[in-house]
Amino acid sequence: MMASSYSTKEEDGHPSGASSHGGPGAVKSKKPDNTAFKQQRLPAWQPILTAGTVLPAFFVIGLIFIPIGIGLYVTSNNIKEYEIDYTGADINSSCYSCAKSYSWNSTTSCVCSVEFILEQPFESNVFMYYGLSNFYQNHRRYVKSRDDSQLNGDQSALMNPSKECEPYRTSDGKPIAPCGAIANSLFNDTLELYYVDSNGTRNAVPLVKKGIAWYTDKHVKFRNPGGNNNLTVAFQGTAKPVNWAKPVYELDPSDPDNNGFINEDFIVWMRTAALPTFRKLYRIIQKKSSTTPTLPSGKYFLNITYNYPVLSFDGRKRVILSTISWMGGKNPFLGIAYITVGSMCFFLGVVLLIIHHKYDTRNSSADIPN
């Protein structure tokens, strides 16, 4: 056996056949094991794709998808949604002047209001979104420009933010809190909704500003430095982001649970949108009772404190009022997709059926001439 280590090139462990002279006792057959695995005879399912065999699959898929599609489409259609563009790009728009005059540097705020009429009442909870178009929140350098440790209340990161925040890392030698381009470009329009009832009085619609962010964001990911008490002290020595009018600890002074990094508007903004046209949840209009609709049909006033310039990059600003269903907001696409794919399958199934009848049947009946 030892001799076999000489025979050349046996690194791969296949001793040559000639080396079996080692000793009389060492006769060990090299016969391979007759196992299903080693002989590649594992039991297997061998589907053969022919018209006949795949035919049922197409019909089954078709039959399942079409009803689902219809269901989804109906669900989506039941969702009520109303959208108001208040960018002010149009000269007729009420916010035109604000849009024209406003830039990041202005100190005074510009207020404008938009009137609209809801044709149908909105039942159940209504979600109020603001929407931006042509705003590339998914830009690579923009997405990176944040410091999660700082947002998580880490003291060292607060005073020494990550390099990713550049060039919004420091301002006048002081670290910016929150640093980075995302925070810097926080959406800061204020929106108020008024219902004009039949006698013409404006009633403010109560907007709930908590519960709009992900639970995990609010409670795990975002934390204020040094607990939630006395944010002013906690943020001592930091600078506010360049574009911000007020420091982070004054985002919502009324509610300490919604101030600083855990301000929900801020958290929502920090979750960068996937696509350049996006909406973000702004407020929730809670359902009052089961009898009265949350937003009855009628005339509404949207009061806007116009702070956020978008025209420079051709952006649009919208407000969306929408109810939601179990599958989210209004979007008929999925239903259509299901119906289309289902019908395609059905159609192809029919085609295959024809093919099968024309070409396949002959073989199945053909017997072997003997």
Place this chain on the structure above:
Amino acid sequence: MARESEDAGIAKASKVKRQRKKKTKENKTRIVHANILYDHAKGEENPNRHYANNKIKTTKYTVLSFLPKNLFEQFHRFANVYFVFIALLNFVPVVNAFQPELALAPVVFILSVTAIKDLWEDYRRHRSDKEINHMDCLVYSRADKRYVEKYWKEVRVGDFIRLRCNEILPTDVLLLSSSDPDRLCHIETATLDGETNLKQRQVVRSFFELDCDFDPLKYNSIIECEKPNNDLNRFRGYIIHRSGRRDALYKENLLLRGCTIRNTEEAVGIVIYAGHETKAMLNNNGPRYKRSKLERQMNVDVFWCVIILLVMCLFAAVGHGLWMFQYGDKRPVFDVLSPEGTDLSPIMSAIYLLLTMIIVFQVLIPISLFVSIEIVKICQVYFIHQDMDLYDEETDSHLQCRALNITEDLGQMQYIFSDKTGTLTENKMVFRRCTVAGVEYSHDANARRLAMYQEMDSEEEECTSHGGTLPRRDSVSSHQSARVVLRSHSTKSHRRTGSRAEAKRASILSKHTAFSSPMEKDITPDPQLLNKVNECSNQMDFMRFHSQSMSQLPSDLSDIIDFFIALTICNTVVVSSPNQPRQKVWAKVPSQSPVKTIEDFIKRFTPSRLTSGSNSSSSSNSTLTKLDEEHPGSLDHAFSTVLPCYDGKACTPEEGELRYEAESPDEAALVYAARAYKCSLVGRLPDQVTVELPHLGKLNFELLHTLGFDSTRKRMSVVVRHPLTDQITVYTKGADSVIMDLIKPPDTDTAGRKRQKKIVFRTQSYLNLYAADGLRTLCIAKKILSKEEYACWLQHHLEAETSIQGREQLLFESALRLETNLHLLGATGIEDRLQDGVPETIASLRKAGLQIWVLTGDKQETAVNIAYACKLLDPEEEILTLNADSQVSSSNQNFTDSINPSSSPLSSSSFHTTPFTVHRLGLVIDGRTLAYALDKSLEDKFLAIARSCRSVLCCRSTPLQKSMVVKLVRNKLKVMTLAIGDGANDVSMIQVADVGVGISGQEGMQAVMASDFALPRFRYLQKLLLVHGHWCYSRLANMILYFFYKNAMFVALIFWYQFYCGFSGSAMIDQWYLIFFNLMFSAFPQLITGTLDKDVSAETLQQLPQLYVNGQNSEEYKPYMFWMNMIDAIYQSLICFFVPYFAYAGSDVDLFTWGTPITTLALFTILLHLGIETKTWTRMNWLSIIFSIALFFTVALCYNASCPTCYSPSNLYWTMQRLLQDPLFYLLSGVTPVAALLPRYFYRACQGTLFPSPVQVGRQLDKLPAETRRNILSLSRVKVGSPVHLKPPFLSLTKPSPKGYAKKDQRSFPTSKISQAKQMPVLQTDEEKGQRSPVGPIDSEKGLLDLYTLVPTKVDTLASTKEAPTFAREQQNPVTKDSECLDKTLESSALSLSSWITSTPLLTQADSVQLALPPHGGSQCVKYTRNSEERLSSDHTVHPVHRTEQSLHTTL
């Protein structure tokens, strides 16, 4: 204790090493002194200190050098450099896309996997090194004055080593002493060259006379020899004694490391080369690395991937530049400034982005592809290795894959070049017939005996009955019956019976006798010849008794006795008793052993003494008689004493059972044959041969010289002193072609001259007969030298022997001088039986579309007959014979001209065309003609002819020619070539071919060493190629395509996203998913599929060899398939991107909550895609897919829950968890993969029904119940395998013409791509003889159309056959008719084919054929009918009888 001192010695030696002076070591020789003289001297003074010690180290790395060296090696692969470059790019902040550390992960992973593999291999080498280095051997120690045990690694050059029986040699040792009475040492070289016979080695001559034990202390000579080299068969040098005498050293004096001492109790030698300088180690070169065709093709597509990548990156970069540009100076808030706060110009941004995109899109170049391919190949090798069908029980060996990375090439072979002897045949030689002095002795009884063996062997084994004048072709065709063919497959596992089993038993009994199965040993003598031998020896005995001169014996009788003596002694056969060392017989009578060396003899045998004619040893009759009377016992004793040796068991001597160990099986066969005539070899010593003759008893032939066999001379000779006549006689044995030229009738004696001429003439005719029977022929001749002649020759010979420079050449010339003017004694015919299953293998390989060429060194007739026997040539074929100097056949002159337009060496060549019709051609060419044909000017023409022939047989070709032919075909035709052979003469051919296969058979291991795959038997080639080759190819091809698809699909997702993120290089797929997607999430299923997927079962693949064409034409992986896959990838990625896009459009979804479903959808789609492409779903497939999905979700969930602040820039905290609560996610998972895979699924279904590939038909056959399938297959087998073999048109239509010949083909085959010669009816009718080209364009076109018009239009052909007038006779016999003529057979095969094809969802033959017909097919069709009529009618008038006979056999 001894070891301690030696350790000190080692320490000293290492010190020496450090102090080593830079001495000039430029001398061309090595000088070895005995270490013992320098034991007390300081290390520096030891002259041997510069030589390598015996410690071997085959490891590549040390602990320290591992990392740098391994990395260095890995970076030789360009892909690795590329990936490292990308990973490093990530460290540049401006362009980075991922966390830099993370980006390193895949590269580090890949590198470390490879490194671990290398480390493990190296560790194994280290372990085995250590084991070897610590083996024990006996080394003489001066201090102890005895031999002490030492480790191998401590042995140094110049040490004296004592070797005992069955010990393995630790170094290359010069033999100085042996316990053997004749100063011999027997070694077994199996580990070096695989030859299992014993070889004799001689003690150096100067130490020959020593009667007592060799004493190292007295040794004071110096050895000068060549530098270490790897030539196992050469060793030159001389030993210089103190006296100044120089003695030459030969390879016979050298014992090589790794050999085993056998039959010798003890031997002592001095170490000449140690450790890595031994010949065995120098022969050790690492495994070969070849790049397979598939890999070459893959690399082209990898290159395309790079281009696609660059295009995508450039596109994105330009897009980004434009995007930036549109904003102008109004910098939007989301466009972040550079870290320095400065503006990035659009152009700079674009440039940075280009680099970023390269990082992001890096996945397109599949980093894991290379690793995956390697893993899959290792698994494939493992499975091939484990295949029971490729295991040979007789030799306990299985297939060895020596090249690990060309398994898939096995599935793409187009040409097979095979050796004949030992490859197609067993290389077990059986003496069959002989002719002595012009009289033929047919040995009928022997033939019957062999036939019996054969029957026992296996019923279906074919074509070996050469008995008498039995027409050979009949025996061939009789085996074409369906019954036989069928059974050959059903009884495969029970094949080895009869003589095989016996042979096995015999070989177990004595492992050393490789060539002596009972079949070879037991020869039934021809009674007539036996009588003559008896009569002859009787007379000789009588004459000796009456002290008459032997020369008065009638010449025919003396020829007979000489013939047998020549058979007995003219060889290098060693006689031994099994398992016993030869004993020292010191009690020898002194008179018997005075002449110990040839030199001794010569010293005393001066010319003056030659005349005296008497020698004390054994020359005179009287002494000899006395000797015989005196010492029969001692001889017996010497050769058959029982001595328990290494196996501990007392071996009982088999009375009279002597084992002959020959270097070639021919020799053994002849010796056994002679023994059957009571003329047996009983002993061989270096200087004498003992032969036992009937009545005469034992005769000692004084062996003066042995001129060994070489392939140039093709003969060997021995020079002996004949004990009876006291003449110096030369016996020569060799190939008939050379011997016949050397025969010279005596000038003086006219009667003798006449007689000799007659003998020569007769013998030649018998030789031709033997060759026609496929026997190997040898001629035996002798020559009687006068003492003066001998002395004269001896003078020159001695000069030649002692010269160091050019000794071989001088010896060769010396041999040539001796072997002249021979007297022909007779000739022998030896049969070399075909291996099991060779004809079936060849038939099925040929059906698989492989061109089989046989390149052999044998003579033409033998080769042709073996070719018929193994169905390489078909009786129905026309044989073109290219012999440069055969007679000119005027009718074929034009053909000759077609190869050879001008006057050139081929001008005298001619073609023997067999007169019946031919649809196919066989080409036979001999070595001399081949040399002309391989000439630059003719090689194209040669190839053109060879390609149009169905089979090519090159006879009498040298090893170099073999490799030249392979090279020519490979380079000119651009085809995949496989060379298979077993002997050293095939090595060059094996190395040249794309895949070299060695048969680990009888002729040693050289072929195996050079090969990529080593097979125990030829027939395993069938399963290796048809099954494993096909599987490996289709698995790998599919896997590679899938890889490209997968990566492209995944990367395209990100590319689409660039349109929605301002081409900023942003990715919605998290970096972790992006990087580990290939490496982990989608890696396992494809590995499993790549390893285990079987498109068609092994049985079907073997029964339908046509499926092999699939791989030959690279049908699984064609260039367009890459692009189809790319398009599919783009489509699928569009679906996977845009369905979520629209589903989430305008919603408040964030980047990664949107990206994660896309990743998931892509994973589902990719896995389901694999599902569609998977043909067999085993447990493993299911598990791997489930595992992949589970792994993805587990990793995603863990990763998403692990850290809320890490993994910048992306943070997916709780994303997956939320998604799993989102119904939308599930809804997307339902519709997207379905939509993405719909086209492919639909396409596959349609393809399976409307235009299934042959492989799919094979799969459908698999699905049928076993019974039905067998019926179908048997039907197709019989018909397809019938002489006129027709492949289904859908198979042959896709055959591309090899590129190199495209130009030529365009002219020759304008209508079709088919260029396969076997389908080419090369038309031989008179009107076409004028064609310049052998395959005229019109003819071929017609011929092609013939095939195809015949198949669908049954009516036409029927009509035509009826019109053929001579056909009427045939039609009376329906059986005959059916398979008789061309079109009928075609038709019937077409019928049978279509019948089995229609039983599966296929188009009819007719449909697919019609597609292939050119628009003007109709008119051609008419033309054909006329042609075929003419041809048929002429054929049948010429050879009707023969053909009828044929067809009877075919249709049995």
